[in-house]
Amino acid sequence: MRETSAHIPEWLGDWVGGGGSLLLMTDYDGTLTPIVNDPEDACLADEVRERLRALARTPGVRVAVISGRDLEDLRERVAVPELIYAGCHGLEISGPNLSFSHPDAEAQQDAVHAVSMALCMGAPFIEGMRVEPKRLGVAVHYRHVAAAGRQELETVLARSLHRKGGQFKLIHGHKVIEVLPQVSWNKGLCALWIRDRMMIELPAPMIVFYMGDDWTDEYAFEILVGKAVTVRVGEAHEPSKADYRISGVHEVERLLTNIASEVVERRAS
């Protein structure tokens, strides 16, 4: 894996200028916005929004944001209508002429809501526990739960899952445990699904980018080997299947600025 920041866009401008198309897929938290204490505060910088908007409005270019967040939450935070959005780790996808909701997840929606409800009822007894219901999942935030309350939180979670009798998948993130329906789907399969649709829609040849900062993005890095240019965001503590690594969110901003200026200008000229 190579360290990078600036040299990718040099040839990308030539690519798009020569008639090739571009699909840029990116994660949200930790990639487009810094990781913050409260996920509610993870706001997109106006400059980044403008880059995404400029790219998405360029002919032959599509931008997709793929996140663990609820689809509507993600759409409101990014607030660029031209984009493709994938929420709940790709279980729901929505964009111009694009709509998908995983049928196996839909089938388990009632069970997920029942777990959500049980967790909400347990939350007042554990100081700092916050439950975030989503349409196809639920997240339990424990950043503000004292160490002494963690065991209790685990018990509430285990009881909520057990009592509802469904089949669930747990995803451990930054001080958050996400409960999702047990469906063989992830950000990687979602990215591939979007890429396959765009191969029909956009002129060939198409180049694909995927950027992300945590282990759930590794599904995409792995499945896109040989199919995309992949970029892991963050310090080099953990191994990654991505082609490139960049150090953090402000490097992502720089990369997006470079891509946007190369691509938008070349397409306009």
Ligand SMILES: [Mg+2]
């Ligand atoms: Mg992330």
